[in-house]
Amino acid sequence: MTAAEVAELLIARFGSAVEPAPVEIHPGVRVAAPVWPAVARFLRDDPRLNFNLLRCISGLDLHPEPQIELVYDLLAMRAPEAPGALWSSGGELAVRVTVARHGGRVPSVCDVWPAAEWHEREAYDLLGVSFDGHPDLRRILCPDDWVGHPLRKDYEFPKEYQGIPSAAAAAEGAGGCGVSR
C-alpha cells in the first residue's frame, strides 16, 4: 500500500484528524495528537494495513516555529502463506504528529507497540516532548540530573555539571586546559 492509499483509508475512518503528508521523499500522513493512539491501533490491527513494526520515532525541532514534529516510521511485515517461507513487506509509512515546544504532550503508543517505550523516552530526554500514559517516562541517554534538552535548536550547553566546568566555561575562566576553539 502506498502512503497515499493509506491516507485515504485513514481519512475515510477518522475524518479531518488525519491529513496526507506527501513529504519528499519520506511520504506519510499527519495525525492530530489526541486521536493518535486510536489511529495507531487501527494501523496495526486492520488486515489491509498491518503496520506491526514500529521502526523509529524521530523528533524534529521545527525552530523557529514553536513546534516539535514527531515522525513515527512504520513497516508492515506480512507473514507468508506457507509456514517457514520468506516474509514480505506490505509497505512503509511515516506518521507525523506535531506538538507545541513548550508544554506539548502526546499520548503514548506503548500499548500499541511496546517498542515505543524506549523511543518515547529518547524523544523526552533529547527534545523535551512529554508522553501521556507512558509507563516510565524518564531520561534514557543523558544522566538523570541533566538540565535541558540537547537536540533542541535553542539548547545552551550547561556551564558546569556537578561542579565540573564545561570546556566552554573553562576557556572563559583563568587557566583553562589549553583547548583552542
Added chain:
Amino acid sequence: MEEKVLQGRPDILVDADRDRAGGGLRTEEMLVNMGPQHPSTHGVLRLMLRIDGELVLECTPHIGYLHRCAEKIGENVTPVQFIPITDRLDYLAAMINNHGYSLAVEKLLGMEVPERGRYIRVIMSELNRIASHLVSFGAYGLDMGAFTPFVYAFREREYILDLFEQVCGARLTYSYLSLGGATQDLPEGFPERLAQFLDYFEPKIAEYNQLLSYNQIFVKRTAGVGVISAADAIAWGLTGPCLRGSGVKWDLRKCVPYDIYDRFDFDIPVGLPGGVDGAPPEVVVGDSWNRYYVRMLEMQQSARILRQCLQQLPSGDYRAKVPRVLKLPAREVYLEVEGARGQLGYLVVGDGKPVPRRVKIRGPSFCNLSIASHICRNVLVADVAAIIGSIDVVMGEVDR
C-alpha cells in the same frame, strides 16, 4: 518434605519453608548492579537487578554511558565529515554503518553510484558482518565460560582485519565507504586474497559448531532460556538475528532489497525447533541458542554472497564525482540497511545548506535491548548473562 516448584520453571525449587528452616534462614530481595563495568554486559551497560537469592525478579537496563551526541554532531558537520562518526556507532561492523549513511544521503541527493563502487560496498559490508558475528560467537562463548572459541574467533577475525587494513589502513573504524562509493579502489591482488580467505574460512564454521554450538554445557545454558515469541519480537521492534531466531524469516536484504542485494543468491537462516536440522532436542524456537545459531549460519551465507561478488566484480569507477561544496536539498529521507545486529536506520533532513538539519540514527541494538526488562523476569542471574549475550548488543549504537 513437599517440594514446590516455581510456576512455569520446573527446574527451580522454591523453599516454601525457608523461614522455619533450621537456623531461621531468611532471605530478602537485593538490588544488585550488573555493570556498567562487567565482562558479560558487552560494553557499558548497567543492569539493575532486583534479586531474591539467585532468582531475578526484575531487570532494568540503564543506558547512556556511551552517549556521544552523534545526532547533535550530525547537525553541525557535512555528510562526508559525518562518516567517521558513523564508524563509531556499531564499531564492530563499521563498514555497514558507513554504507547505510552513504546510501541515505545519496538517496536524498539523487546521486548514482558506479557499479564497481556498489560491489566494493557489498564486499566490505558482508566481510564486516562475518567479522562482527565472529566477535559475537567468541564473546558469547566467553560469557558462558568457554575460553577457547574466543581465541579461534579472533584468529579468523585477524585475517579479515588484515584485509581491511590493506584496503583502507584501519582495523576497526574504517571510514572507507563514503558518499558516492568507496574512498579508494581495492588494492592489487585483493580479490585473490579474499578468495583465499573464503577457502580457508568456510570449513571452519562446521568446526565451531562442533566446538561450541552442540556442546552439552553450552546447550544447557542457552536452550530454552529467554524465549521470545515471533509476535513479541515484532511488537518490541526486534530486528536482525534476534528476530530471525524467533522464527521470523525477515531480512531487509531479501524482503526490501537495497543497493545490489537482489543480484545475489543466498538464504535467510531462522530459528530451529529442537531436533530439526541438527538442533539439539532441548532447543526451542526463539531461545538464546537459536539467536546465537542464526549468526553462525549467517556467516556461511555472507561467505556465499562474497563469492558471488568476486565473480561479478566489474572494473571501472569506484566512486561518483562528489562536488566540493554540496548543498543538501530541502527534503527528508529515511533509509534502513540490514546491519549485523538488525535494521540500522538513518533519517536525514536537508534544508538547502551543506549541513543536515537533523540526523536521526535508529540503532538496532537500542531496539533489541528494550526487550531485556520484559524477558529477564523469573530467571536466574546466570541466565541474564545468557540472554544479554544472545541479544548481542554493541553499546555504540545503543547510546550513539
